[in-house]
Amino acid sequence: MILKKLVPFVLFTLVCAISILMVCCGQDQEPDSVRRYASITGVKAEKLEYYKKLHADAWPTVLRKIKECHIQNYSIFLKEVDGRHYLFSYFEYTGTDFNADMHRMAADPETQRWWKETDPCQMPLPDARAKGAVWSDMEEIFHTN
Numbered sequence: 001m002i003l004k005k006l007v008p009f010v011l012f013t014l015v016c017a018i019s020i021l022m023v024c025c026g027q028d029q030e031p032d033s034v035r036r037y038a039s040i041t042g043v044k045a046e047k048l049e050y051y052k053k054l055h056a057d058a059w060p061t062v063l064r065k066i067k068e069c070h071i072q073n074y075s076i077f078l079k080e081v082d083g084r085h086y087l088f089s090y091f092e093y094t095g096t097d098f099n100a101d102m103h104r105m106a107a108d109p110e111t112q113r114w115w116k117e118t119d120p121c122q123m124p125l126p127d128a129r130a131k132g133a134v135w136s137d138m139e140e141i142f143h144t145n
Helices: 002-024 045-056 060-068 098-107 109-121 126-130
Strands: 035-043 071-081 084-093
Touching (some): 035 045, 045 084, 060 071, 060 098, 060 109
């Protein structure tokens, strides 16, 4: 009889203990498979409003391709520095083959059409321009959850 009364209490205590262990051991953090990427590029002042307009109504096909290629939490930020405009891009990659997913995205006709609209708005930094790229990769030096 006493045992039947103790079972709910023991189960509750066990669930609480497991929850505490999960938090203490970092189980509430993002999985190791999430990789963060950041990059920067310039944006032409005369194209800035058009660039903003494009992204205010991003094409659904492009957004789907981004998700299909395991990209999440994608953001682009704008900052003016000494009269020049810069774009900062951040996203998280959850796939297992970044290069293959980026090639798949680059091969997509709708994404190519999107880039034909966005690329002329941007001014690559010298390191990106030397590689024939638009965006310059950035090094992550700090992260916390």
